[in-house]
Amino acid sequence: MRAVRAAETAPTLHPWLVHAKELRVRAGRHLAVDGLDLTLTAGVHGVLGPNGAGKTTLMRALSTVVKPVGGSLTLLGAQVDGRADLREVRRELGYLPQQFGFYPRFTVREFVAYMAWLKEMPKTAIPDAVQRAIDRVGLTPKADAKMKTLSGGMQRRAGIAQAIVNDPELLLLDEPTVGLDPEQRLDFRDLLRDLGADSCVLVSTHLVEDVVAACTDVILMNEGRLLFQGTPDDLIARGGQGDAGDSPAERGYSALLRQHRSNA
Amino acid sequence: MTHPSTTILARYADGGHGLDDAALWSIEVHLDACANCRASLAAKATPATTDLLDRVAVSLGQAIEASPSPTRQRAPAAAVHRRWLAWTLLPWLAVTVAVLGCGVLLDAAEPSLPSLVLLLAPVAPLPGVAVAWSRRIDPAWELIATTPAAGLAMVLRRTLAVLVVVLPALLVAGVSTGTSLALTLLPCLAFTGATLVLGALIGVRRAAIGLAVVWSAAVLLPSVAAQSLSPVLQPGSTADWVVATAGLAAITPLAATHFRRLTSGN
Numbered sequence: 001m002r003a004v005r006a007a008e009t010a011p012t013l014h015p016w017l018v019h020a021k022e023l024r025v026r027a028g029r030h031l032a033v034d035g036l037d038l039t040l041t042a043g044v045h046g047v048l049g050p051n052g053a054g055k056t057t058l059m060r061a062l063s064t065v066v067k068p069v070g071g072s073l074t075l076l077g078a079q080v081d082g083r084a085d086l087r088e089v090r091r092e093l094g095y096l097p098q099q100f101g102f103y104p105r106f107t108v109r110e111f112v113a114y115m116a117w118l119k120e121m122p123k124t125a126i127p128d129a130v131q132r133a134i135d136r137v138g139l140t141p142k143a144d145a146k147m148k149t150l151s152g153g154m155q156r157r158a159g160i161a162q163a164i165v166n167d168p169e170l171l172l173l174d175e176p177t178v179g180l181d182p183e184q185r186l187d188f189r190d191l192l193r194d195l196g197a198d199s200c201v202l203v204s205t206h207l208v209e210d211v212v213a214a215c216t217d218v219i220l221m222n223e224g225r226l227l228f229q230g231t232p233d234d235l236i237a238r239g240g241q242g243d244a245g246d247s248p249a250e251r252g253y254s255a256l257l258r259q260h261r262s263n264a
Numbered sequence: 265m266t267h268p269s270t271t272i273l274a275r276y277a278d279g280g281h282g283l284d285d286a287a288l289w290s291i292e293v294h295l296d297a298c299a300n301c302r303a304s305l306a307a308k309a310t311p312a313t314t315d316l317l318d319r320v321a322v323s324l325g326q327a328i329e330a331s332p333s334p335t336r337q338r339a340p341a342a343a344v345h346r347r348w349l350a351w352t353l354l355p356w357l358a359v360t361v362a363v364l365g366c367g368v369l370l371d372a373a374e375p376s377l378p379s380l381v382l383l384l385a386p387v388a389p390l391p392g393v394a395v396a397w398s399r400r401i402d403p404a405w406e407l408i409a410t411t412p413a414a415g416l417a418m419v420l421r422r423t424l425a426v427l428v429v430v431l432p433a434l435l436v437a438g439v440s441t442g443t444s445l446a447l448t449l450l451p452c453l454a455f456t457g458a459t460l461v462l463g464a465l466i467g468v469r470r471a472a473i474g475l476a477v478v479w480s481a482a483v484l485l486p487s488v489a490a491q492s493l494s495p496v497l498q499p500g501s502t503a504d505w506v507v508a509t510a511g512l513a514a515i516t517p518l519a520a521t522h523f524r525r526l527t528s529g530n
Binding site: 060063065086088090095097100101102103106115118119162 | 408
């Protein structure tokens with residue numbers, strides 16, 4: 001029996017899961033991401049920014065929906081450009097877009113199973129994976145209800161379920177807490193922490209408190225550029241009593257935006 | 265395989281008296297695999313044991329009848345996908361078939377005019393193909409585009425769903441009007457292939473619209489205006505359509521990688 005080398009049994013984790021350098025991405029004719037440098041490893045990363053900051057465009061680029069027009073982007077060790085075959089990267093992706101579209105006549109289970117099928121999960125593994133995903137987002141009683149009969153918050157949770165069904169290495173959630181009630185938002189924070197243990201989770205949201213409560217890393221964008229990346233404590237440290245906001249984190253957020261605008 | 269003796273089986277049937285744990289375990293493992301010994305054991309069951317088994321069987325039967333019936337087996341994901349596709353394409357395909365039907369009626373009413381069935385055949389599948397892979401029509405398009413299944417294989421499956429309806433409709437229309445079946449079906453397939461090849465670069469919807477516009481401007485409208493069928497649809501052009509269809513079918517797989525790249529307009 002030959003000795004097994006450590007490299008053969010080591011997990012195939014990449015040193016960083018997302019690496020963008022001077023990334024430029026268009027949204028229509030507008031350059032929504034303009035020279036962004038970003039490196040993400042495993043953990044939960046929150047993206048904050050005002051409307052029009054480029055958060056959704058960034059999420060769409062990282063999910064391989066749109067092609068960057070400049071700079072470089074590496075996802076899970078693969079260079080994402082006009083020549084790359086994206087199948088391997090997409091098998092390890094989970095994505096919930098801001099404008100979440102679904103098939104109204106599908107049940108929750110059917111919709112999540114359909115997405116699992118599209119993600120080329122092994123057919124025998126799909127039923128259990130679907131049930132697990134539905135249970136994790138708290139939709140077990142509604143698993144066989146048609147999507148069109150669900151409330152907005154439940155539909156959003158079904159969207160999260162389809163994003164996590166394949167246990168993705170890179171999970172991108174754009175405004176995942178829209179429509180969730182306060183209790184559900186607390187449950188969602190727990191889910192985020194759980195997911196971030198093994199993968200890179202990027203959450204884009206307007207809610208500063210959600211980011212501070214659940215994320216180990218905070219990213220602030222404005223006008224397509226990165227203004228700040230650091231821990232929630234670093235964000236809080238940037239704010240002062242004179243800055244706008246109801247919480248230390250919001251004051252830190254306001255302070256950084258004010259500083260950016262005054263330097264512009 | 266060593267079978268337990270008749271005496272051992274009788275003791276086992278009587279509750280295992282005089283048999284230690286190892287012997288009991290050994291007998292049970294053997295009974296799992298040996299139908300003959302199970303039959304022998306059943307014959308040795310005491311009246312009390314038989315009565316107990318009967319009561320348990322009755323009780324289980326009652327419990328099963330009282331419990332909810334098994335849930336309906338859910339359709340696999342592929343079948344769900346086909347159901348959505350059918351619902352989405354139905355109106356467009358119905359319109360296509362209706363237009364072809366009108367073409368048949370016009371050809372019958374005005375035989376002096378160039379055949380509308382022949383003129384419409386190349387573009388007949390294009391509305392369905394455009395709709396089947398359209399980010400505006402498919403509400404989950406943005407989700408689907410981020411999955412590894414998004415690519416030529418999916419586009420082909422959806423295109424096939426369109427052709428399954430359009431080709432028979434064209435066949436019936438062609439037979440009804442007495443037009444050349446080769447000139448009815450080959451241009452349809454050629455334009456479908458061209459839509460996919462071009463669609464890999466500029467997007468399937470744009471390709472379908474572009475080809476339909478070009479065909480209408482270059483062939484359909486001039487033929488109707490001149491009341492004379494274009495040379496590209498004359499009987500002598502059949503060989504050319506065969507070559508075009510075969511060529512496009514051959515290069516369509518080469519477009520597969522483009523559908524998986526971000527250069528695709530899809």
